[in-house]
Amino acid sequence: MSAIAVKRRPLRIGWDVTLQCLALLLLLAIPLALLVTSALNVGDPQQIPAKEFGLDNFARLGIHVDWIRNTLIIASFGTLIATALGVLLAWILYRTTLPGRRIFDILLAIPYPLGPLVGALAWNELGAPSGGLINEAFTALTGLDGPIINTSSMTGIILVMAIFEAPVAVLMIGAAMQRMDPTLEECSSVFGGGRARTAFKVTLPLMLPAILSAALFLFVSMLGAFAIPAILGAGARIQVITTGIYSLFQGYPPDYPAAAALGLLIIGLTASLVWLNSWVLRGRSYVVVSGKNYRPRQIDMGRWTWLLFAFISLYALVSLILPIATLLMFSLQSTSSVSWDVSTWTLGNYRYVIFDFPTTRAAIVNSLLLGVGTGIVGALAATLIAWTVHRSPSRGRKFLEQVAMLPQAFPHIIFAFGFLWTILILPIQGLYGSLIALLIAYVILFIPLGYRSIAGVIVQIDKSLEESARVSGASWSRVMRTVTVPLLRGGLVATWALLFMVSVREVSASVFLSGPDSQVLGPAILNFWDSGGLPRVSALAMVQAVIVLAALLVIRLVTSGETRVAEPAK
Amino acid sequence: MSSNVAVPQPRDATHAAPVRSAPAAVQTKAHIEVRDVVAAYGEKVAVHGVSVTVADDEHLSLLGPSGCGKSTLLRCIAGLETPVSGEIVIDGEVVFSSARGINLPPEKRRLSMVFQSYAIWPHMTVFENVAYGLRVQRVRGQELRDRVHTALKMVGMEELAQRPATALSGGQQQRVALARAYAPSPKAILLDEPLSNLDARLRSQMRDDLKDLQKRTKLSTIYVTHDQEEAMAMSDRIIVMRQGRIEQEAKPLVIYERPRTRFVADFIGAANVLSGTLVSADPAGPVIRVGSTEMRCAPVAEIPPPTDGGHLIAIRTVYPELLPAGTPGAVNQWPATVASRILLGDIVRYGVEFAGGSLHVQTTPKTLVEQGGEVTLSIPPEHVVLLAG
Structure with a gap:
C-alpha cells in the first residue's frame, strides 16, 4: 500500500x-x-466620480413629482389588473375542465417572452387615437367619429402592461395550484364545506402566498418598465420615472445627478419590495410548496364553461393574436397607410x-x-x-x-x-x-x-x-x-x-x-x-x-x- | 462468510453464556479503523466520538433508528462528510486525521458504496454504470469488458448490459448498483440502507442474494440499516447505535440473547422489560425481586448499577414457556393466568398475568392455551437478562 x-x-x-x-x-x-455619489453630487454634474456632496438633487425631484405619481399609478393599477387576470386565467387553465386547455396553456406562455416592445408597438398601431387600426375601422364601418379606443393614455399604458405581464402571474399562481395537495380540498368537502366555503376557507388561503408573491413581482417589474410607457406615453407626453431618467440623461445638458437621484428612489422601492416578497414567503409558502406536483381537482363549470372559454379566447386574442397579426400586416405594407389589397x-x-x-x-x-x-x-x-x-x-x-x-x-x-x-x-x-x-x-x-x-x-x-x-x-x-x-x-x-x-x-x-x-x-x-x-x-x-x-x-x-x-x- | 461465530444454542441449560457482549471473535487485523470520530451538521452533533474497527473480510452492520448517526458515520468513512475530529484508517492508510490535517477526498479512498437511492446514472447504460469505477482505474479493452461481465453475471444481470439504466425496475437497479460496487475490487464496500427502497417481498429475496454474494467474495463490508432482520442476517458483527453513540457491539446472536440495555432489548426482537430490586448480587446468578416474586437471572460479569426504577431485566417473548398448571415448581416457575390470546398466524401472542406482573409470550399455534386458562409460567434463568440501563 x-x-x-x-x-x-x-x-x-x-x-x-x-x-x-x-x-x-x-x-x-x-x-x-x-x-449614490452622483445623486449626492452638487458640484459639476458631469464629474464622475463626484467631488462635492449634498442633498439638493433629491430636493429638485419635486419638479418631477408627476413622473413619480404616474409611475405609482401605472404600477399599482397594472399590478391589480394583471394579478386578477393571472388568478382568473390560472384558475381556468388548471382548475376547470375547459376544452382546449393544452393549446391555451401554450398560447398564454408566449406574450411575455415576446417582450414589451412587440405589445407596445402593436397596440400603438391598433389603438392610437388617430390612425389606430381599430379607430379607423370603427369610423369606416359606422361613419361615426372616433376614437373609441385610446392606448396613448394612462389607461392604455396600464391595460397594455397588465395584459403583457399577466402571464407571469399565471405561471407563478398556476405552479402553486399544481403543488397543492387536492386532498386538502377534498377533505373540506367531506367535512361538509360547500364550494364557496372550500374556495374561501381552504383554496384561497393556500394560494395567497403565491398570489401576493406574483403581485409583488409584477409591481417591481412595472416600476422599472420602460418600453411600454416610452412608446404609448410619447404621444400624450406621459412620463414615468424610467422614461424621465432617460430624457434627463439624453437632454441637453444632461442632468446626471437628477437622473441618479430618481434611480436611487426606484431602487430603494424595488429593493424593499423584493425583501418584502421573501419575507412574506418565508412564513407562508411551506403550505403549498410540497415539492411534489399533483393533478389539481378540476371542476366542470357546466354552462359557464363557454363564458370562460370566450374570456380566455379574448385574452389570447388581445395579448398574442391581434398584436402579431397587426405587426405582420404593417410589416407587409409598402406605404405607411394600411392597405387591405394583398397585391x-x-x-x-x-x-x-x-x-x-x-x-x-x-x-x-x-x-x-x-x-x-x-x-x-x-x-x-x-x-x-x-x-x-x-x-x-x-x-x-x-x-x-x-x-x-x-x-x-x-x-x-x-x-x-x-x-x-x-x-x-x-x-x-x-x-x-x-x-x-x-x-x-x-x-x-x-x-x-x-x-x-x-x-x-x-x-x-x-x-x-x-x-x-x-x-x-x-x-x-x-x-x-x-x-x-x-x-x-x-x-x-x-x-x-x-x-x-x-x-x-x-x-x-x-x-x-x-x-x-x-x-x-x-x-x-x-x-x-x-x-x-x-x-x-x-x-x-x-x-x-x-x-x-x-x-x-x-x-x-x-x-x-x-x-x-x-x-x-x- | 467467516465461520468463527460460536453460536450458543438456545435452551441449552449447560450453556454458560458470555454475559457482557464479547468482542468479535478472532480479529485478524483491523482493515478499517475509525477512532473517536465526531461528526456534526452545524451545531447538531450527529456522531459523538465513535470508534469502530472492521477486520479483513468482516461484515459489519451499523444498526439503529433514523437519526442515530449510522449513515453519517458511513459517509465519514467514505469521505462524503468531513468529521470534526478523529481519525480514520483504511488498509493501513490514514484517510482522515484531524490532528494531522489529513482528509483524503472520497475518490482517493478506493472504496465502493451502494446508496439507498441506488444512484444509478440515468444517462448511461447498465454496462457503462458498472464500468465507471474500472475506467477511473484506467482498465480498458477486453479486461474492462470481462470484469464488467463478471460483475454483472454475479448479480444475474449480464443479459441487460446494453440496456439504458432508465429501463430498469427497482430490483434491477439494486443489482446494477451491487455489480458496480463489486466490479472495481475496492478495499471495502459500504452499503447505506441498500434494501429499504424495495417492497417487502423483493427485499427478503435481495437480502438472501446479497448474503450469498458476500459469501462468494472476500471483502470487508459495512452495512447500514435500521432493519434488525437485515442486520441479523447479513453480518458477522452488529454495532447498535443510538443518538450518535455506540449502544452495543457484538455478534448478532449475542445482541439478541444478551441485550446490554433496554434500548437494544426493545429495538431488536420483542422483549419484556421488567424492573425490580436486587436481592442477591452474586454475579453467577443474581436474583431480582419483581412484584412479589423472585427471579433468577443469567450470570453477569459484574452487577450493573441500578437505574431510577431499580434494576431492569429483559425477557425475550419467545423464551417463557407455558406449562400445564400444577407443574412442580422449579427455579423461575410460577402459577399464571392467560389474560389474552392473539392468533397472528405463524405465531400466537399471549398476555400472561403472574405474581411478578404481566408478560407477553409468543409461541407457535402448535399447542394453544385458552384465554383465561391457568398455566405454569416457566422462564429459564439464562433468558432473564440483567440490563445496564
Whole structure:
C-alpha cells in the first residue's frame, strides 16, 4: 500500500462561496456606489466620480413629482389588473375542465417572452387615437367619429402592461395550484364545506402566498418598465420615472445627478419590495410548496364553461393574436397607410431591415451574437453558483443564493446607468459602447433568472449520483464531466435558450449601453419607431419576435423531451 | 462468510453464556479503523466520538433508528462528510486525521458504496454504470469488458448490459448498483440502507442474494440499516447505535440473547422489560425481586448499577414457556393466568398475568392455551437478562 497520504484539504473554508459572493457584490456595488455619489453630487454634474456632496438633487425631484405619481399609478393599477387576470386565467387553465386547455396553456406562455416592445408597438398601431387600426375601422364601418379606443393614455399604458405581464402571474399562481395537495380540498368537502366555503376557507388561503408573491413581482417589474410607457406615453407626453431618467440623461445638458437621484428612489422601492416578497414567503409558502406536483381537482363549470372559454379566447386574442397579426400586416405594407389589397403587400421591408440598412442589419447580427454569448456565459455562471449553493459543503451557501438574487432589485435602465459610469471610470480602453460591455451587463442582470432555471434542475438530481462517482474514484472534474454536466444537459440548453431569448428582447439596459458600434435590436426598434416608419419598424419587431419564438421552441422541446428524470425509479 | 461465530444454542441449560457482549471473535487485523470520530451538521452533533474497527473480510452492520448517526458515520468513512475530529484508517492508510490535517477526498479512498437511492446514472447504460469505477482505474479493452461481465453475471444481470439504466425496475437497479460496487475490487464496500427502497417481498429475496454474494467474495463490508432482520442476517458483527453513540457491539446472536440495555432489548426482537430490586448480587446468578416474586437471572460479569426504577431485566417473548398448571415448581416457575390470546398466524401472542406482573409470550399455534386458562409460567434463568440501563 502507498505511504500515508498527507494531502491536505482545508476543512470547511468556503473559498468557493467567498469568491463568488465577492465577484457578484463588486459588480453590483460599484455601479450602485457611483449612482449614490452622483445623486449626492452638487458640484459639476458631469464629474464622475463626484467631488462635492449634498442633498439638493433629491430636493429638485419635486419638479418631477408627476413622473413619480404616474409611475405609482401605472404600477399599482397594472399590478391589480394583471394579478386578477393571472388568478382568473390560472384558475381556468388548471382548475376547470375547459376544452382546449393544452393549446391555451401554450398560447398564454408566449406574450411575455415576446417582450414589451412587440405589445407596445402593436397596440400603438391598433389603438392610437388617430390612425389606430381599430379607430379607423370603427369610423369606416359606422361613419361615426372616433376614437373609441385610446392606448396613448394612462389607461392604455396600464391595460397594455397588465395584459403583457399577466402571464407571469399565471405561471407563478398556476405552479402553486399544481403543488397543492387536492386532498386538502377534498377533505373540506367531506367535512361538509360547500364550494364557496372550500374556495374561501381552504383554496384561497393556500394560494395567497403565491398570489401576493406574483403581485409583488409584477409591481417591481412595472416600476422599472420602460418600453411600454416610452412608446404609448410619447404621444400624450406621459412620463414615468424610467422614461424621465432617460430624457434627463439624453437632454441637453444632461442632468446626471437628477437622473441618479430618481434611480436611487426606484431602487430603494424595488429593493424593499423584493425583501418584502421573501419575507412574506418565508412564513407562508411551506403550505403549498410540497415539492411534489399533483393533478389539481378540476371542476366542470357546466354552462359557464363557454363564458370562460370566450374570456380566455379574448385574452389570447388581445395579448398574442391581434398584436402579431397587426405587426405582420404593417410589416407587409409598402406605404405607411394600411392597405387591405394583398397585391400591394411586399416583403421589401424585411429585405430593407435585414440586408439593406446597415444599422438594423448590424443590430440583428449583434443581438444574435450577444444572445449566444450571454447564454453561454450566463448559463455557466448560473450553473457554477447554483452548484455551489446546492452541493458545496462550505458555509454561507444560502448567503450566496441571496446575493445571486440581488440584481432583481435593480430596474434594468438604472443598473445600466450605473454600469455605464463604471465603464467610464475603469482604466480599460474600448469597453465603452462595446458589445462586451453589453454582455457583462446582460449577464449580471439575468443571473437571477439563469440561477432559478438551472437550480430547479440541479435540485432534481439526486446528490448520491455525484457522490457515487466520487466514491468510485472519480475526481471533481471527472464527476463534472461524466455525471453532472451530462445530467444537466437538458437544463443547460434550456437555460441557455432562456438567456438568449431575454437578451434578444432586452430594451431598457441596452438603450444606455449600446453605441454606434454596438447596435442591438431593442434600442434599434425604439429609434426606428421615431424615424423609420411603421412598416419597417414592424418588420424589425417581427424579426425580433421570430428569434424569440425560435428560442421559446427550443426551450419547449428540451424541457418536454427531457422527461428522463434523474431520480431513482421507485 | 467467516465461520468463527460460536453460536450458543438456545435452551441449552449447560450453556454458560458470555454475559457482557464479547468482542468479535478472532480479529485478524483491523482493515478499517475509525477512532473517536465526531461528526456534526452545524451545531447538531450527529456522531459523538465513535470508534469502530472492521477486520479483513468482516461484515459489519451499523444498526439503529433514523437519526442515530449510522449513515453519517458511513459517509465519514467514505469521505462524503468531513468529521470534526478523529481519525480514520483504511488498509493501513490514514484517510482522515484531524490532528494531522489529513482528509483524503472520497475518490482517493478506493472504496465502493451502494446508496439507498441506488444512484444509478440515468444517462448511461447498465454496462457503462458498472464500468465507471474500472475506467477511473484506467482498465480498458477486453479486461474492462470481462470484469464488467463478471460483475454483472454475479448479480444475474449480464443479459441487460446494453440496456439504458432508465429501463430498469427497482430490483434491477439494486443489482446494477451491487455489480458496480463489486466490479472495481475496492478495499471495502459500504452499503447505506441498500434494501429499504424495495417492497417487502423483493427485499427478503435481495437480502438472501446479497448474503450469498458476500459469501462468494472476500471483502470487508459495512452495512447500514435500521432493519434488525437485515442486520441479523447479513453480518458477522452488529454495532447498535443510538443518538450518535455506540449502544452495543457484538455478534448478532449475542445482541439478541444478551441485550446490554433496554434500548437494544426493545429495538431488536420483542422483549419484556421488567424492573425490580436486587436481592442477591452474586454475579453467577443474581436474583431480582419483581412484584412479589423472585427471579433468577443469567450470570453477569459484574452487577450493573441500578437505574431510577431499580434494576431492569429483559425477557425475550419467545423464551417463557407455558406449562400445564400444577407443574412442580422449579427455579423461575410460577402459577399464571392467560389474560389474552392473539392468533397472528405463524405465531400466537399471549398476555400472561403472574405474581411478578404481566408478560407477553409468543409461541407457535402448535399447542394453544385458552384465554383465561391457568398455566405454569416457566422462564429459564439464562433468558432473564440483567440490563445496564
